[in-house]
Amino acid sequence: xxxxxKKSERTKQKILEATIENIAENGxxxxxxxxxxxxAGVSEGTIFxxxxxxxxxxxxxxxxxxxxxxxxxxxxxxxxxIKQNDGASPRQLLRNLMEERAEFFRERKAATxxxxxxMMVNESIAKTFKEGIWGEMERVTxxxxxxxxxxxxxxxxxxxxxxxxxLGTFFFRIIFEEILGVNGGEEKIEETLDLLFAGLEExxx
Amino acid sequence: xxxxxKKSERTKQKILEATIENIAENGxxxxxxxxxxxxAGVSEGTIFxxxxxxxxxxxxxxxxxxxxxxxxxxxxxxxxxIKQNDGASPRQLLRNLMEERAEFFRERKAATxxxxxxMMVNESIAKTFKEGIWGEMERVTxxxxxxxxxxxxxxxxxxxxxxxxxLGTFFFRIIFEEILGVNGGEEKIEETLDLLFAGLEExxx
Amino acid sequence: xxxxxKKSERTKQKILEATIENIAENGxxxxxxxxxxxxAGVSEGTIFxxxxxxxxxxxxxxxxxxxxxxxxxxxxxxxxxIKQNDGASPRQLLRNLMEERAEFFRERKAATxxxxxxMMVNESIAKTFKEGIWGEMERVTxxxxxxxxxxxxxxxxxxxxxxxxxLGTFFFRIIFEEILGVNGGEEKIEETLDLLFAGLEExxx
Amino acid sequence: xxxxxKKSERTKQKILEATIENIAENGxxxxxxxxxxxxAGVSEGTIFxxxxxxxxxxxxxxxxxxxxxxxxxxxxxxxxxIKQNDGASPRQLLRNLMEERAEFFRERKAATxxxxxxMMVNESIAKTFKEGIWGEMERVTxxxxxxxxxxxxxxxxxxxxxxxxxLGTFFFRIIFEEILGVNGGEEKIEETLDLLFAGLEExxx
DNA sequence: TATGAATGAGCATTCATTCAT
DNA sequence: GATGAATGAATGCTCATTCAT
Numbered sequence: 001x002x003x004x005x006k007k008s009e010r011t012k013q014k015i016l017e018a019t020i021e022n023i024a025e026n027g028x029x030x031x032x033x034x035x036x037x038x039x040a041g042v043s044e045g046t047i048f049x050x051x052x053x054x055x056x057x058x059x060x061x062x063x064x065x066x067x068x069x070x071x072x073x074x075x076x077x078x079x080x081x082i083k084q085n086d087g088a089s090p091r092q093l094l095r096n097l098m099e100e101r102a103e104f105f106r107e108r109k110a111a112t113x114x115x116x117x118x119m120m121v122n123e124s125i126a127k128t129f130k131e132g133i134w135g136e137m138e139r140v141t142x143x144x145x146x147x148x149x150x151x152x153x154x155x156x157x158x159x160x161x162x163x164x165x166x167l168g169t170f171f172f173r174i175i176f177e178e179i180l181g182v183n184g185g186e187e188k189i190e191e192t193l194d195l196l197f198a199g200l201e202e203x204x205x
Numbered sequence: 206x207x208x209x210x211k212k213s214e215r216t217k218q219k220i221l222e223a224t225i226e227n228i229a230e231n232g233x234x235x236x237x238x239x240x241x242x243x244x245a246g247v248s249e250g251t252i253f254x255x256x257x258x259x260x261x262x263x264x265x266x267x268x269x270x271x272x273x274x275x276x277x278x279x280x281x282x283x284x285x286x287i288k289q290n291d292g293a294s295p296r297q298l299l300r301n302l303m304e305e306r307a308e309f310f311r312e313r314k315a316a317t318x319x320x321x322x323x324m325m326v327n328e329s330i331a332k333t334f335k336e337g338i339w340g341e342m343e344r345v346t347x348x349x350x351x352x353x354x355x356x357x358x359x360x361x362x363x364x365x366x367x368x369x370x371x372l373g374t375f376f377f378r379i380i381f382e383e384i385l386g387v388n389g390g391e392e393k394i395e396e397t398l399d400l401l402f403a404g405l406e407e408x409x410x
Numbered sequence: 411x412x413x414x415x416k417k418s419e420r421t422k423q424k425i426l427e428a429t430i431e432n433i434a435e436n437g438x439x440x441x442x443x444x445x446x447x448x449x450a451g452v453s454e455g456t457i458f459x460x461x462x463x464x465x466x467x468x469x470x471x472x473x474x475x476x477x478x479x480x481x482x483x484x485x486x487x488x489x490x491x492i493k494q495n496d497g498a499s500p501r502q503l504l505r506n507l508m509e510e511r512a513e514f515f516r517e518r519k520a521a522t523x524x525x526x527x528x529m530m531v532n533e534s535i536a537k538t539f540k541e542g543i544w545g546e547m548e549r550v551t552x553x554x555x556x557x558x559x560x561x562x563x564x565x566x567x568x569x570x571x572x573x574x575x576x577l578g579t580f581f582f583r584i585i586f587e588e589i590l591g592v593n594g595g596e597e598k599i600e601e602t603l604d605l606l607f608a609g610l611e612e613x614x615x
Numbered sequence: 616x617x618x619x620x621k622k623s624e625r626t627k628q629k630i631l632e633a634t635i636e637n638i639a640e641n642g643x644x645x646x647x648x649x650x651x652x653x654x655a656g657v658s659e660g661t662i663f664x665x666x667x668x669x670x671x672x673x674x675x676x677x678x679x680x681x682x683x684x685x686x687x688x689x690x691x692x693x694x695x696x697i698k699q700n701d702g703a704s705p706r707q708l709l710r711n712l713m714e715e716r717a718e719f720f721r722e723r724k725a726a727t728x729x730x731x732x733x734m735m736v737n738e739s740i741a742k743t744f745k746e747g748i749w750g751e752m753e754r755v756t757x758x759x760x761x762x763x764x765x766x767x768x769x770x771x772x773x774x775x776x777x778x779x780x781x782l783g784t785f786f787f788r789i790i791f792e793e794i795l796g797v798n799g800g801e802e803k804i805e806e807t808l809d810l811l812f813a814g815l816e817e818x819x820x
Numbered sequence: 821t822a823t824g825a826a827t828g829a830g831c832a833t834t835c836a837t838t839c840a841t
Numbered sequence: 842g843a844t845g846a847a848t849g850a851a852t853g854c855t856c857a858t859t860c861a862t
Contacts (some may be wrong), residue, residue, distance in 0.1 A: 045834080045849065120318060155405060168381075171373065180335070200367065248823045454837085531641050548798075610777065663854060
């Protein structure tokens with residue numbers, strides 16, 4: 001058959017998209033199932049038929065993003081790391097990683113906003129974020145930093161300090177520039193990396 | 206007089222502190238006035254007597270922090286900037302600024318968390334943050350960056366890019382390390398600044 | 411034909427049995443059509459195809475029991491009464507009647523429980539019970555009591571008082587012993603009748 | 616002060632009375648808190664302020680009746696039993712007991728109906744009934760029957776059989792005559808007892 | 821000044837019922 | 842003949858808010 005998705009799957013999907021949209025805008029607690037139903041073009045009953053409770057809708061959003069993030073790691077980030085012996089410098093690696101991940105969150109801006117919001121008030125989501133997204137980023141950056149230091153290309157500084165500047169810059173782009181819309185929001189990723197690598201100080205190189 | 210605050214002022218203060226505590230933990234929408242009343246040790250009626258509506262409590266928290274932040278700027282940050290011709294290097298200036306502001310938010314961690322949370326779902330708070338806190342930080346960093354560049358101490362890069370790394374690192378410490386509790390949370394501010402100034406790249410200097 | 415019942419009749423029957431089971435356990439109002447459907451192994455839609463509304467299911471249960479009770483009377487109780495001139499004493503008659511009716515309700519314990527429950531909150535079922543079951547029992551006991559008194563075998567007491575002790579004892583067995591499970595639940599019908607006939611008082615005879 | 620009850624106590628009482636009335640009429644599951652609120656002349660919120668959940672309202676009704684029943688036993692039934700050596704015959708004792716208890720339930724007809732109804736579908740209420748009311752009646756009747764037999768006034772029949780006729784007659788009056796309104800409902804308690812004691816059979820005495 | 825009693829609009833959730841397939 | 846997807850009115854319950862005392 002041409003239709004790749006059953007009707008009920010399409011309905012579930014519509015509900016999920018509407019939920020992400022509404023929660024990203026108003027927050028989980030301030031979003032009503034009535035609003036979600038209207039936005040999704042279904043009745044409230046249908047939402048509960050598929051998701052049981054409002055909170056399971058939130059869970060679903062979080063878990064979906066986690067799975068996608070993990071799949072993304074396995075299919076994009078790690079293959080890159082493996083290719084590292086093929087000549088890509090740690091710097092190039094870091095650049096690719098930051099670009100890809102930024103792209104990932106940019107494409108899922110609303111869901112990302114949902115997680116950032118709810119993480120602050122929901123223990124379970126905080127845990128999922130820390131173990132899923134943060135843990136992953138920690139492992140990947142550790143690998144790159146260690147390799148960079150081993151190759152004599154990175155300064156020998158505690159990985160946590162390196163992460164502070166690198167991931168600080170990364171999340172700043174996502175949270176402040178993309179989501180909150182401050183600092184202009186221009187990309188200029190190359191200049192940013194140059195700056196991180198060469199330092200703020202004039203005459204350093 | 207021995208009593209520096211009238212009874213009613215103390216009651217108002219108790220309510221505000223309880224509100225900050227509860228909202229920081231559960232978010233504005235999930236915090237009930239009943240909980241606040243219990244936490245503050247007053248009746249619900251008293252809250253409404255003083256603040257009229259629940260949302261005015263939130264406004265009050267935001268505005269209080271804004272005023273304190275502004276007073277702090279006027280009394281600490283700008284005087285420093287003015288003394289800059291007295292020999293302090295832009296680097297020293299930046300370091301002082303980051304330390305002081307981090308201290309400011311660290312002392313007001315709960316209120317800061319409230320603003321970060323609600324900023325994402327409340328247009329009015331987002332506006333206040335952007336105009337108040339962010340605007341201030343933009344002006345101050347612009348001044349420092351410009352002076353640093355003029356003095357030939359900073360690389361000649363768009364201030365927005367400079368800000369991305371500097372404030373990214375700064376907010377990372379506050380949001381991720383202080384509030385979310387990831388990346389170990391060790392201070393090591395000096396090393397962090399060294400890294401930002403000298404760059405990630407080995408042999409840069 | 412080997413198949414005595416069409417498929418659709420069997421489906422209707424399954425639904426009815428499931429309904430009796432569920433309502434007996436949880437009551438009409440607390441029983442959902444979803445539960446009935448699951449218990450009967452059909453879809454909810456099927457229930458409504460056959461019975462139209464939930465309340466018609468209840469009606470059906472009540473009416474079925476009434477018809478069976480009435481058929482039972484016509485085929486068992488009245489023939490006995492007619493045979494009474496054939497030598498059976500009114501006492502024997504009463505005994506047979508109580509045994510037979512107890513057997514009837516015992517075999518339909520769940521449906522009986524349904525009627526007892528709903529009779530208390532549903533005017534229409536109360537009416538059906540009073541006119542159907544109660545009325546029948548009144549007529550039958552009147553006939554027996556009158557005959558017993560005429561034959562000089564029963565004391566000359568108002569039939570309503572006689573009924574109070576006889577049917578009280580009868581319904582106690584059904585409701586309290588069978589359905590609620592108190593008082594041990596042993597049968598000992600002969601001793602019970604002896605007691606009713608001879609009285610509680612020692613030395614009476 | 617002249618007012619013997621605080622306002623809040625009066626409100627609680629109004630709610631409880633309305634609840635008993637409505638549940639007795641329509642059953643627990645079919646009674647809405649909205650109806651109760653209207654009947655009690657309060658808002659729905661007030662019901663939940665005082666009782667927390669709808670089911671606690673039911674619990675309260677059941678527990679109240681249990682406590683009253685128990686107090687009644689302690690203050691009326693047991694004192695009578697103690698006076699038994701003062702010359703009251705077991706028959707007289709039984710008569711007093713049945714009259715008093717009938718009076719008790721008659722004065723609380725609605726609450727009694729509530730318990731009878733819900734006992735059939737609510738395990739917890741069934742348990743409370745069995746342990747509270749039934750257990751009490753079992754103990755009291757055992758004491759009377761044993762004493763009656765010891766004194767040679769009652770026939771030597773298993774107490775459970777005696778109870779079947781005595782309590783059967785008793786509950787018949789309450790459930791069938793008082794609550795369901797069948798069998799005329801005339802009192803004639805003396806004749807009923809005579810019948811129970813002397814037996815149905817003519818010429819027994 | 822402060823309380824606690826009361827409110828009622830609004831919420832998440834349930835469930836009998838409909839209907840296209 | 843039977844299903845499962847969808848509905849929406851109704852329910853129990855919450856909570857910001859009011860107000861008499």
